[in-house]
Amino acid sequence: MMFPEIDTPAVLVDLDIAEANIDRFQTHCEQHGIRLRPHIKTHKLPRLARRQIAAGAIGITCQKISEAEAMLAEGGISDVLLTYNVLGAAKLARLRALATRVRLTVVCDNEVVAEGLSDAFGSGRMALDVLVECDTGAGRCGVTSPEAAARLAQRLNDLPGLRFAGLMTYPPAGREAAVQDWLARAVAACAARGLRVDTVSTGGTPGMWQAQEVPCATEYRAGTYIYNDRSLVVRGTCGWKDCALTVLATVVSVPASDRAIIDAGSKVLTSDLLGLSGYGHVLERPDIAIESLSEEHGTLRAEVIGLRVGDRVRIVPNHACVVSNMLDRVELIRGDRHEATAPVAARGRVW
Amino acid sequence: MMFPEIDTPAVLVDLDIAEANIDRFQTHCEQHGIRLRPHIKTHKLPRLARRQIAAGAIGITCQKISEAEAMLAEGGISDVLLTYNVLGAAKLARLRALATRVRLTVVCDNEVVAEGLSDAFGSGRMALDVLVECDTGAGRCGVTSPEAAARLAQRLNDLPGLRFAGLMTYPPAGREAAVQDWLARAVAACAARGLRVDTVSTGGTPGMWQAQEVPCATEYRAGTYIYNDRSLVVRGTCGWKDCALTVLATVVSVPASDRAIIDAGSKVLTSDLLGLSGYGHVLERPDIAIESLSEEHGTLRAEVIGLRVGDRVRIVPNHACVVSNMLDRVELIRGDRHEATAPVAARGRVW
Incomplete structure (x- = not known):
């Protein structure tokens, strides 16, 4: 039986593989002169954030203030980019506290957020660095034209307590040329107003090996x-x-020769499909489809399921980041060896 | 602004509505002579489990041992049905501990689980009550024929430490006549072997108002x-x-007149679609579609979105149970009044 000392369902993280992944993309970025700023939302573990920084990352990216707070609790992290519009008195107070502890940069895509940030930081000693978030085609947050980016950049620079520090985008993968064109026009529009663009931050794992195809980007x-x-x-x-x-999941029922039920459902694997069919890949059993999930059950289907009650399977989920967010702990392994159990420090940190 | 004292995103639970829901279905069950055994997976809050019991429920249903442990921590609960095949030494040890604290019933749909339960309880003072889980058409766990149910019932009764206590099914909603037929045949097959069927447990909120249409069921x-x-x-x-x-979510960006972005994504609303289009219903704005979610963002679309940055919206999610599982706390309200913040005791309890 695989990992008999671990009760199921469990989320396993192979540190050998994770460290190799960190180092491989760090090398790629360095070869292309790009700064890497990993987003910690995937692992939510301070120890892996520190490992990314030790490998050469310039700092970390967080999506929510509470994620950043969780990452800083153990020390060793000194540079945070928060890629989210921060709004409201409660969050702005926590943002101010955060800014005294690390080199902090935030993003903004509208005047309401800009004015809130200025109200919070206008009376402080140091200006807050703000990137203008740009919608370069992904259709989520972001100003929708290069000229709008330059206008908001100007506004940020004029507001007390803020410093326009550059541009940020979550780009659509596979459209690097269009993203480069958008950002280059925004940089030019800023330059026309006399505004220096220190940082141009793009990102996304799907397009990571093409990071260098957006030459005006400084950071990934x-x-x-x-x-x-x-x-x-x-x-x-x-x-x-x-x-x-x-x-890691256990087969709890084999009702038919083509079907088995495991003890991992949507509360572990999540319902994220990301356009795929089925809810994950059973390692060493590419013939099995994880065809449906209820909260605590997963249904595996194959022509011949060939599993017995009590057997264990290992599943690569559709989307790793959301799985990290489901359980309070992950099991750290190296190959077949169980190394430690780690609390997922930033799990559920959505504030 | 709605609930200015609550930071967003937040999960709100209106206790007035929840209590009315508890009482209405309790009354329905009592009118039809059915025992109600609420499944606590939806709320995961001991105080609401106690409220359900105070209203007349016979006990609670849990899906995992860790859920039951969390429910018992505050006391006031004395009868638990665990509707899951329990397997493995670690879980069986916890199951034994649980059985000393409450009147416990479990389910089983195969011999491997039956033998594990017998190994764990065979040397104890009291027999463990076990229901045979039946697949009456939902295609998840469960023995697949009435005769197989009777065979497993016999095996349970023969094994040391166990007592066959009846049948349990998660039925397909809307097929009450077929479920009644299946269960009646299983009861007859058990009777033919001299086995008394004390409990016949069915369930499911979608079919709740038709609970009485399965007359052989004793419990819902x-x-x-x-x-x-x-x-x-x-x-x-x-x-x-x-x-x-x-x-409760806040609009953080309004990039276009037909689109707004809120601070609740799949980490709050979840990706559960349950066959629907869109990820929830915005109260008082039926014209808005929640058309996509990323982890921390939700995209609202309407012909005229009519929302400003900083506005708040309230969303009825597609699936309440999975939303309860995302955050460590819920905000208890009554109408417009914020009453308390409650930790979600059984959140993430999948073991």
Whole structure:
């Protein structure tokens, strides 16, 4: 039986694979003169954030203030980019506290957020660095034109307590030329107003090996690259052997010769499909489909299921980041050896 | 602004609505002579489990041992049905500990689980009550024929430390006649072997108002009925006013006149679709579609979005149970009044 000392369902993280993933993309970024700023949302573990920084990362990316707070609790991290519009008195007070502890940069895509940030930082000693978030085609947050980016940059620079520090985008993968064009026009529009663009931050694991195809970018944010997942294998970004996070599950019922039920459902694997069919890949059993999940059960289907009650399987989930967010702990392994249990420090930190 | 004292994203539970939901279905069950055994997976809060018992429930249903442990921590609960195949030494040891603290019943659908239970309880003072789990059409766990149910019932009765206590099924909603037929045949097959069937437990919120249409059932398990959700409104099981759980979110960006971005993504609302289109219902704005979620962002779309940065919205999620599992705390409200913050005791308890 695999890992008899670990009760199931469990999230396993192979540190050998994760460290190799960290080092491989760090090398790629350095070869292309790009600064790497890993997004910690994938692992939510301070020890892996420190490992990324030790490998050469310039700092970390967090999505929420509470994630950053959790990352800083153990020390060793001194530079944080928060890629989220921060709004409201409660969050701004915590943001001010955070800014006294690390070199902090935030993003902003609208005037309401800009004015809130200025109100919070206008009376302080140091200006807060702010990047203008740009929608270069992904259709999420972000100003929607290069000229709008320059206008907001100007506004940030004019507001007390803030310093316009550059541009940030979560780009659509595979459209590097369009992203470069958008950002270059935004840099030019800023320059026309006399505004220096220190940082141009792009990111995304799906497009990581093409990071250098956006030459005006200075910095790359990637999260999932540390663990990888089924969605990235299907895209060709990595192979199964590069997947550091797996779910260990036990077969609890074999009702028919073509069907088995495991003790991992949507509360572990999540319902994220990312455009795929099925909810994960059973290692060494590519013939099995994880065809449905209820909260605590997963249904495996194959022509001949060939599993017995009590057997264990290891699953590469569709999306590693969301699986990290489901349980309070992960099991750190190296190959077949169980090394430690780690609390997931930033799990559920959505504030 | 709604609930200015609550930071977003937040999960709100309106206790007035939840209590009315508890009482309404309790009354329905009593009118039809059915025992109600609520599934606590929906709320994961000991105080609401106690409220369900105070209203007349015979006990609670849990899916995992860790859920039951969390429910018992505050006392006041004395009867637990665990509707899951329990396997493995670690879990069986915890099951034995649980059995000393409450009247415990478990389920089983195969011999491997039966033998494990017998090994764990065979040397104890008291026999463990076990229900045979039956697949009456939902295609998840369960023996697949009435005769197989009777065979396993016999085996349970023959094994040391166990007592066959009846049948349990998670039935397919809307097929009550077929479920009744299946279960009646299983009861008859047990009777033919001289086995008394004390309990016949069915369940499911979607079919709750038809519980009495399976006359051989003695007990009904329902979870979601306490909160309700968008999937149940769409099915016609309840109305929007009966939805006790909502997600409070803030608009963080309005990039276009037809689109707004909120600070609740899949880490709050989850990716559960339950066959629906979109990820929830914005209260008082039926024209808005929650068309996509990333981990921390939700994208709202409407012909005229009519929202400003900083506005708040309340969302009825597709599936309440999985939302309860995402955050460590919920905000208890009554109407417009914030009453308390409650830790979600059984959140993430999948073991």
